[in-house]
Amino acid sequence: MTRLFRFPGSARWIVLLTLVAILVGSIAQAQSIRLKDLVEFDGVRGNDLxxxxxxxxLNGTGDGLRNAPFTEEIMASILERLGVNVTGEQFRPRNVAAVIVTATLPPFARSGGRIDATVSAIGDASxxxxxxxVMTPLTAADGETYAVAQGTIIAGGVSAKGDAATVIEGVPTAGVLPAGARVEREVDFDFTALTQIRLALRNPDFTTASxxxxxxxxxxxxxxxxxLDAGTVLLDVSRTGRTSPAHALSAIENITITPEQKARVVVDQASGTxxxxxxxxxxxxxxxxxxLTLRIEEAPEVVQPSPFAAGQTVVVPRTGVALQEQPGPGLALVQGGTTLSDVIAGLNALGVSARDMIDILKSIKAAGALHAEFVVR
Incomplete structure (x- = not known):
């Protein structure tokens, strides 16, 4: 059963203003972002391994050892560590491949924990x-080993090869080891001893920092x-009244802030984005x-000599060239926009493709009418 609610005139305005207030509040809330998503905390960072x-x-898709001699060297080294002497042996299998293994040691990672690793072939493995x-030590910039990776690889593609054709989907020469590396050493960093913590903005801006x-x-x-500047805010932990830096950060990391961003136009010429x-x-x-449309047509003509005449059949080239300029609407006026929708509407009124729009935006920027940073990738 449907119920209809009727309000007197003044009550209707109250309900309407309440709905508008809720709508404005929801829009403002949608624009607010948590502090933890805007900044990096000093000392809370990962380390590359x-x-x-x-x-x-591998099923015959490994390195060709003649083209990748480093694979043979590491294979011989591993076998010797396992007690197998292969010195002077002609051991050239096609089921092994040399790889580079990369990982990121997250902040506060403890010994015994597991992290993801990425494996990429460096030889001619297909x-x-x-x-x-096989067990691979992972080192950081200081040369110390912080994790060891080992396990089955989940490749990111498929490769099939026949006698006359080859089909490759994705990138089969790279893969991942989910939780395939075990942390063996912790980063020597006493986070509890910090009395001040710097908050580094991911996108420096004076207004956002303020x-x-x-x-x-x-x-x-x-x-x-x-x-301190457009990209740094200094937090005095000792004055927060919290017992540790961890408690201080947990008290502020969920604060919502509306960030300011520079006006920017980013274009990708390869995809037309x-x-x-x-x-x-x-x-x-x-x-x-x-x-402009340039059309070139080749219509060669075969010329034969007359009967009983001495001569040879020749091909005479015949080329037709036509240059056609499609008439446009002339000068189109793009109105000055005060909102993004106005700008888009003005540009769409030109009726051009995305790639032509990139050239137009470049020219508008050169003319000084585009008030934004123009980034071309």
Missing amino acids: VGYGLVVG SLLGGTL RVEVAINREIGRGVARM IVMGSDVRISEVAVSQNN
Whole structure:
């Protein structure tokens, strides 16, 4: 059963204003972002690891040892460590491949924990599908071993080869080991001894940094945060009243802040992708875009000599060239936009493709009418 609610005139306005307030509040909330998603905390960072290892168990898709002698060297080294002497032996299998193993040691990783690893072939192996990575030490920039990787590889593609054709889907020469590396050493860092922590903004901006400072001081209730520059806010842990830096960060990391971003237009010429920020503005400008079509036709003509005449049959080239310019609408006026929707509507009114739009945006930027950073990738 449907019920109809009727409100008097004044009550209707109250209900309407309440709905508008809820809508505005939801929009403002959608634009707010947690502090942990805007900044990097000083000392809370990962460390890159790398190692050189060997993948075995491949179905004839490994390295050709004549083209990758380093594979033979590491294979001989591993076998010798296992007590097998292969010195002087002609051991050239096709089921092994040399690989580079990479991983990231997350912050506060403890000994015995497991992390993901990525495996990539460095020789002429055609596929790592079904292979097993032999125990590979992973070292950091200081040369110390922090993890050891070993396990079955999950390759990212499929390769099939016949006598006359080869089909490759994805990248079969790279794969992952989910939780395939075990942490053996912890990073020597005493996080509890920090008295000050720097918050580094991922996208430096003076306005955003100022808002971070104000939001933290409002949440804690005292002047514990201080903006140093556009990308750094200093947090005084000793004045937060928390027992440790971990407690201080847990108290502020979920604070919501509305960040400011530079007006930016990013274009990818390879794919014809155009991305605009919400603050992009275009001043009133006139644009003209014409298309040129060049057509070349080859119609060679065979000329034969007359009967009983001395001569040879020759082919005379006949080339037709036509240059056609499609008439455009002339100068099109793009109105100055005060919102992103106005800008998009003005550009779409030109009726051109995405790739032509990139050229138009370049010209508008050169004319000084595009008020945004223009990034070409």
